[in-house]
Amino acid sequence: MNITATSFDFSPYIYRMAKLKTIHICQNCAYESAKWAGKCPSCGEWNTFIEETREAGNKKAETVRSTGVTVNAAVKIGEVNSGDVVRIKTPDAEFNRVLGGGVVPGSIVLIGGEPGIGKSTLMLQTAIQLQGFTIAYVSGEESQQQIKMRADRLGIKNEECYLITETNSQKIIKHFRNLQPDLCVIDSIQTLQSPYIESTAGSVSQIRECAGELQRYAKETNTPVFVIGHINKDGAIAGPKVLEHIVDTVLQFEGDRHHTYRLLRTIKNRFGSTAEIGIYEMLSNGLRQVSNPSELLITQTEQPLSGVSISATVEGMRPLLIETQALVSKAVYGTPQRSTTGFDIKRLHMLIAVLEKRCGFHLGDKDVFVNIAGGLKVEDPAIDLAIVAALLSSNEDIALSGKMCFAGEVGLSGEVRTVTKIEQRIGEAEKLGFQQIFIAKNYKGLNPKNFKIGIKQVATVEDLYRAVF
Numbered sequence: 001m002n003i004t005a006t007s008f009d010f011s012p013y014i015y016r017m018a019k020l021k022t023i024h025i026c027q028n029c030a031y032e033s034a035k036w037a038g039k040c041p042s043c044g045e046w047n048t049f050i051e052e053t054r055e056a057g058n059k060k061a062e063t064v065r066s067t068g069v070t071v072n073a074a075v076k077i078g079e080v081n082s083g084d085v086v087r088i089k090t091p092d093a094e095f096n097r098v099l100g101g102g103v104v105p106g107s108i109v110l111i112g113g114e115p116g117i118g119k120s121t122l123m124l125q126t127a128i129q130l131q132g133f134t135i136a137y138v139s140g141e142e143s144q145q146q147i148k149m150r151a152d153r154l155g156i157k158n159e160e161c162y163l164i165t166e167t168n169s170q171k172i173i174k175h176f177r178n179l180q181p182d183l184c185v186i187d188s189i190q191t192l193q194s195p196y197i198e199s200t201a202g203s204v205s206q207i208r209e210c211a212g213e214l215q216r217y218a219k220e221t222n223t224p225v226f227v228i229g230h231i232n233k234d235g236a237i238a239g240p241k242v243l244e245h246i247v248d249t250v251l252q253f254e255g256d257r258h259h260t261y262r263l264l265r266t267i268k269n270r271f272g273s274t275a276e277i278g279i280y281e282m283l284s285n286g287l288r289q290v291s292n293p294s295e296l297l298i299t300q301t302e303q304p305l306s307g308v309s310i311s312a313t314v315e316g317m318r319p320l321l322i323e324t325q326a327l328v329s330k331a332v333y334g335t336p337q338r339s340t341t342g343f344d345i346k347r348l349h350m351l352i353a354v355l356e357k358r359c360g361f362h363l364g365d366k367d368v369f370v371n372i373a374g375g376l377k378v379e380d381p382a383i384d385l386a387i388v389a390a391l392l393s394s395n396e397d398i399a400l401s402g403k404m405c406f407a408g409e410v411g412l413s414g415e416v417r418t419v420t421k422i423e424q425r426i427g428e429a430e431k432l433g434f435q436q437i438f439i440a441k442n443y444k445g446l447n448p449k450n451f452k453i454g455i456k457q458v459a460t461v462e463d464l465y466r467a468v469f
Contacts, residue, residue: 024052026040026240027049028043036051043241053198094279095264100276107270109247111251112237118287119187120142120150120187122280124154125286127158127185128154128157134179135158136184138164140191153285154286167193168193169209192206207238207240208239208243208246229243252265260282261375264277295432297321304399304402310322310434312425312426313383313425314380319427322378327369337368340370341370343370351388352364358413359414361392386407389464403433404437405437406437407422407426408438422443430451436454441459
C-alpha cells in the first residue's frame with residue numbers, strides 16, 4: 001500500500017501568540033528602561049523601577065483610541081470668549097471653598113489621603129448631597145452593599161445616585177455614556193485596569209492610561225470627574241507624577257485618625273487658589289463642616305493651667321487660633337527627652353537653644369514635650385512665639401492668662417520677627433474675645449487704633465518674658 005504525501009496547509013491551525021517583552025518603569029516619572037537600575041536617569045530617584053510585561057508591537061490601543069477623534073480648528077486667543085464658567089455649587093461650603101467656588105464642568109479632580117482617613121466618606125457624602133443631579137459612583141474596592149451601608153449611616157438619600165462596581169476602564173466609560181451623569185466619582189484610580197495595557201492594576205502604565213481615558217471623557221462630555229487616589233509610604237500620591245499633571249485639581253485629605261478633625265488642602269488648582277483649606281469633624285454619621293474651628297480647637301477650662309498658650313496661625317487663607325501645650329520637667333533618666341506632636345522637633349530644638357543662649361534658661365537637663373491640641377500639624381513659623389511662651393510658663397509653673405494670644409517668628413538671635421497676614425490674625429483674636437495679642441515690632445502700615453484688642457509689640461524673647469511674667 002503506497003501512501004502518497006500531499007501538501008497540507010496548517011497555517012489556519014497555527015495559533016499566533018503575541019510576543020511579550022519585559023520593561024522596567026520608574027514609578028516617579030514613568031521613565032522606561034530595558035533593564036533595572038538603582039537610580040532613575042530621568043528624575044534621579046532611587047529604587048523606583050518596577051518590572052512590567054507588555055505586548056510587543058501592539059497597536060490596538062492606538063487604533064481604537066484614534067477613532068472618532070475630531071480635530072479642533074485653531075482659534076485666535078482674542079476671539080476666545082472668556083466668560084465666567086458656571087460652577088456646580090455643592091451643599092458643602094468647605095468643599096466649595098477648597099475648589100475655588102464650586103465644581104467646574106469638565107474638570108478632573110484628584111483626592112489623595114491615608115487609608116481610613118475618610119476619602120470615600122467625603123466623596124460619597126458630597127455625591128449624595130447633590131440633589132437634582134445624576135451621579136455615577138464607581139467603586140473598585142467595595143461592593144454595592146458596602147456602599148449602601150455607608151450611605152445609610154450618612155442618613156442622606158438620593159434616588160439619582162447610581163452605583164457601579166467595575167474595574168475595567170472601558171466598561172466604566174461605556175456606563176457613563178449610557179447613563180450621561182452630571183458628576184462621576186472613581187474610587188479608586190489604583191483599582192482600574194485598561195484592556196489596552198498588559199500589566200496589573202495599580203501599575204504605572206495602568207494608572208497613566210486610565211487617567212488619560214477619564215480625562216478624555218471629562219473634556220469631551222464636559223462632565224466633572226472626581227478620582228480618589230492612594231498614597232505611598234512617603235505621603236505622596238501613588239503612581240507616576242504625570243498623574244498630578246493630567247488632572248486639573250489635586251486635593252489632599254489629611255488628619256490624625258485618632259482625632260476627629262480632618263483638613264482638606266489644595267495642592268494644585270487650575271480654577272482657583274491653592275491657599276484654601278476645608279476643615280471637617282469626623283462623626284459617626286459622616287463628616288461635619290467646621291465653620292468656626294478656633295472655638296473648637298481651644299480648650300475651655302475653669303482655671304488657667306501652666307504650659308498652655310494660644311497661637312494665632314493661618315492655614316491657607318483662613319486664620320485660626322489654636323492651643324499649644326508644653327511640659328517642662330526634670331529629667332528622670334540620664335538623657336533629657338524631646339518629644340513633639342504636630343510640631344517640628346528640629347524647630348523645638350532651635351527654640352530651646354535660643355532660650356538657653358539668649359535668655360539664660362537652663363533647659364538642657366530637663367524633659368520637654370510639646371503638643372498641638374486637636375491633632376493638627378502646624379508648619380506656620382508664627383507659632384514660635386506661642387511655643388516659647390508655653391515653655392516659659394511650664395518652666396516657671398505660672399499660668400498664662402486665657403485672654404492673651406501670640407503671633408510671631410523667633411530667630412536664632414532671640415529676636416521676634418514679623419509674620420504675614422497679621423491683620424487677619426489680630427481680627428480673628430478680637431472676634432473670639434481675646435484682650436491682648438503679642439506680635440513683633442516694626443510692622444509697616446499697621447494701625448493699632450483700628451482694633452479694639454490690645455496689641456503688645458515685643459522685639460526679643462527677653463521682652464516677651466518681662467511683659468508676660
